Amino acid sequence: MAERRNIVLGAAAVAIVSLGMFGPLIGLKTEQNMANELVLLFRPWHMLAAIFGAVAIYVIVTSLKAANEGRVRAVAxxxxxxxxxxxxxxxxxxxxxxxxxxxxxxxxxxxxxxxxxxxxxxxxxxxxxxxxxxxxxxxxxxxxxxxxxxxxxxxxxxxxxxxxxxxxxxxxxxxxxxxxxxxxxxxxxxxxxxxxxxxxxxxxxxxxxxxxxxxxxxxxxxxxxxxxxxxxxxFGIKFDASENGFAAWVSWVMTSISETFGGPAITLAxxxxxxxxxxxxxxxxxxxxxxxxxxxxxxxxxxxxxxxxxxxxxxxxxxxxxxxxxxxxxxxxxxxxxxxxxxxxxxxxxxxxxxxxxxxxxxxxxxxxxxxxxxxxxxxxxxxxxxxxxxxxxxxxxxxxxxxxxxxxxxxxxxxxxxxxxxxxxxxxxxxxxxxxxxxxxxxxxxxxxxxxxxxxxx
Amino acid sequence: MEYLYFIQQLINGITLGSIYGLIAIGYTMVFGIIGMVNFSHGDIFMVSAFIALIVFLVVTTWLGIASVFIAVLLMLIISMALAGLWNWAIEKVAYRPLRGSFRLAPLISAIGVSLILSNFVQVAQGPRNKPVPPLFNDTIQLATWDGFTAVLAYKQIAIVLITAILLAGFWYIVQKTPLGRAQRACEQDRKMAALLGIDVDRTISATFVMGAALAAVAGTMYVMYYGVISYQDGFIPGIKAFTAAVLGGIGSLPGAVLGGLLIGLIETFFSGYFSLAYKDVAAFSILVVVLIFMPQGILGRPEVEKV
Missing domain, CATH: 1.10.3470 (ABC transporter involved in vitamin B12 uptake, BtuC)
Structure with a gap:
């Protein structure tokens, strides 16, 4: 019971701290208006989401820690x-x-x-x-x-x-x-x-x-x-469509090999x-x-x-x-x-x-x-x-x-x-x-x- | 003309140096107490500048307060408090569990935090530069010669004054209060301090909060002075402030301020007399040279390696 109470208290503390941290930086966004002046945009939902996220992370981490406590890790x-x-x-x-x-x-x-x-x-x-x-x-x-x-x-x-x-x-x-x-x-x-x-x-x-x-x-x-x-x-042969390019060179090699055995000319585009x-x-x-x-x-x-x-x-x-x-x-x-x-x-x-x-x-x-x-x-x-x-x-x-x-x-x-x-x-x-x-x-x-x-x- | 130009650069350099000095204190204190290069400190500075900017907009456009004095006061107080909160939370989540882990773990974690902070601000506030309407632009014309006027802006006076006052207050905390005594004790020997009943964790937290608060002062000044801030602006000032901390002797508080002033002066004189494009190269070169040839800095103690 005491443990649950601690988690609730801790979560409240995390909520307050994250309100201070995220309140101005997420809740109030600075934007430039048409006249190039900075104006503030109030974004309560973003802020609440950030605070909720922080509290959720806190609760999950502390419960996991509490669950793992006292366990002896096997040495593998x-x-x-x-x-x-x-x-x-x-x-x-x-x-x-x-x-x-x-x-x-x-x-x-x-x-x-x-x-x-x-x-x-x-x-x-x-x-x-x-x-x-x-x-x-x-x-x-x-x-x-x-x-x-x-x-x-x-x-x-x-x-x-x-x-x-x-x-x-x-x-x-x-x-x-x-x-x-x-x-x-x-x-x-x-x-x-x-x-x-x-x-x-x-x-x-x-x-x-x-x-x-x-x-x-x-x-x-x-x-x-x-x-x-x-x-x-x-190795010196460019990868382009020219006569000395890679495709032309491969075609030439392949054709030479193929012609040695009496095959057709092979061209590579x-x-x-x-x-x-x-x-x-x-x-x-x-x-x-x-x-x-x-x-x-x-x-x-x-x-x-x-x-x-x-x-x-x-x-x-x-x-x-x-x-x-x-x-x-x-x-x-x-x-x-x-x-x-x-x-x-x-x-x-x-x-x-x-x-x-x-x-x-x-x-x-x-x-x-x-x-x-x-x-x-x-x-x-x-x-x-x-x-x-x-x-x-x-x-x-x-x-x-x-x-x-x-x-x-x-x-x-x-x-x-x-x-x-x-x-x-x-x-x-x-x-x-x-x-x-x-x-x-x-x-x-x-x-x-x-x-x-x-x-x-x-x- | 030459002489006036020199005066002008001197004024600008001292202003910039005050800002660097304030950030450098955060580095030097954290390094002194837990021996860690707090890589994310520059980004805390940037976050605090954003907070100051938002407070400024709330105060002027929503609350309609026209007094510059009240606006600046609110900016300072709120950004100091919130930046302290940020750094407190970061230390608790990302650095404290790593004490006693392997040597480079806190530094790598701090690099991660730095990436998180700058990208968090990019996502939350948008990637664009944020221009701020100029706060107080009145200047004092010192002298004119050959068409060149040496100018002392009121905001420069304000920056140097606020820096001096806060440094004095901070000096008092470290030297005269129980908290400061605890900090100095932890710096010398953390284990012994703990045995004598000092709450080491709380003292370290307090150090992070104080460092962040001073960085927030610097952030507020930066917004006031330059009138523009973006999510990337934490990195370069952060590195320069670290250079300042190292130059002055890391771990030493007066050293951080001295180093900050020196770096500010070197940077303005270098860009004024040599080259604007290479001013950051100058700052980084100083960092390299100082770390190689006198790693203990100007006012620091030589380090003894313990087995």
Missing amino acids: VKTEKSRFQKWLAPGGLGALFLYPLFIALFVGVSGIPKWVDNFGILILIYVMLGWGLNIVVGLAGLLDLGYVAFYAIGSYSYALLSLHFGWSFWICLPVAGILAALWGVILGFPVLRLRGDYLAIVTLAFGEIIYLIAKNWKNFTGGGAGISAPRITF HAPWYRTVFLYYIIVLLALLTAYVTLRLRRLPVGRAWEALREDEIACRSLGLNTTNTKLTAFACGAMFGGLAGAFFGARQGFVDPEGFKFIESAIILAIVVLGGMGSLIGVAMAAVAMQGGTEILRELGFLKQVFGDDFQPELYRMLIFGGAMVIIMLWKPRGFVSVRQPTAFLNERKAIGLENVKEGHG
Whole structure:
């Protein structure tokens, strides 16, 4: 009885507090009238809905807490992978490679721009960025809030190198990666002695500086208007309808093969989706490269040093680990993959402008890594799919307009939801959804350890 | 002319610096007491500016009060109270359960809160810039030379005065009252303070409320001074105020004010004499340089690493 009384009292308190919080900000909306003056719009129903929502959340959370109290959680030590886990990686890889085919078969070629370009490529860019940042945040435990700077450096390297020197994508790609890694080292060298949260702020400042320079140095970067970058080619063959284009080249190859065996001439008509599919496979390979390198590095001494550093920096130092070099390699590795993704982004857009490199992008990538579980590749990939796919789903929720009125734009709620998800994940599962650590060094047999059982040092 | 221009930049810099200093105190106090970079503090500032704007509209258009003095007073009091409420609720929900969690958890949570706040305001109030009718535009013309007039606006005097008065009051709270003593005790050793009967949770809550109240003063000033606010306006002032807190020595209250004034002056002089487009680059570069070369700041104590 007393418990119920407490919940009612608490709910009343929450209602009063949320009235104070939401009353002015939701209940009174500032709008500009025809004379460009600000006027207030009283919205009692919105306000009541917000207060009711806050009270409902409070009641649900407290009752759940009360129901769970006193229960002892079973400590799970899994030794064998379930069948699902066994098939997840190969199944996922197969699905990844067959995805454009699947779309072409079931949605039709007209669905390729939407489903392969907007959906597949964009998600995979975020997967790759997430995996790149995962090296820095997830493995080495360094919070990097300016990761998008390396992405920007990669994009601009590609655009500028191909503009001024006429280098092709395949030369620019590794150069962009190296340049980004170099910047990672240049930035990291003085900064990495700092404590974790100072490091985060310095990387944030660095990210903003790169953005502001890209925006303001008009002679070099084209300023806010951006610069065009050459579109991707099939190893030098352009994707266009000309005689030297990709379609004509494929027709020539196919015809030569066919004529050798006495068959008819085969011609392939030009279509814009060849480039999209080609881009899709490039980003698949780039992302897989990131994953492969991460997995291999975890087994090398340097990868183990990263993880040791994440767990306890002081212990590492007292065991004779050169922490600066260890951090620097993690930083440079992460930066390199950011740069590669950036060069790809430039080639995909055919255009680079600073607006894609704001702090909010860094925050999105960090949110992906945090939500996915720092250190877990599959978790990060799933978070990227949820993030980007979730945005698309929010765009599709047009029917909500009939419920909430015409000025309801579901896609505006994207960052609200992801900010909320970041807080909730930190409160509920601080190591992310897929919070299992696979040790790389073990005695007799490998045991996956649930992270709730791992005590963490403070570095 | 040169000399008048200098005076003008000095006045503008001190005004801007007062605003940064007020925000910086919130960072420095929270950092001092729980060692956390409160990333969402800049957004609390933005939320408080919106509250001040709404109060201003209610007072002038609905209640029809014409007195500027009463309007500003109401804006200040209500936005301080509500911003304090916001920060109190945020600390209770998003930061308190994370004490003792892993090192970066509070910072990540604070980034989440920052995203929530700015997007909440975007959704609730719309994404456009909100222009405010100018409050008091009277100025004192200091001197004229070669067609250039150095001007001291009444609102600049008001900003510096209000900042000074509130800082004095705040200084009194921290130095002379039991609450301030509890705060300083928690800053030195939270466990020992708890053993001696100090309610640590309540003291930390009070710190967040006080920081938010000062940010709300800054928010009200910002609306008054610039006459425009949008949902994105928390980020850059927040980072600059953090720079100020670090420059002055994080954890030190006079340091925060000093750092705020310095950052305000550097920013106005840089945009006045060098380049307007790169003024934020200047501020961020200072942040990087200070953190790398003197992380203890001007008035801070060097940090001792404990195992």
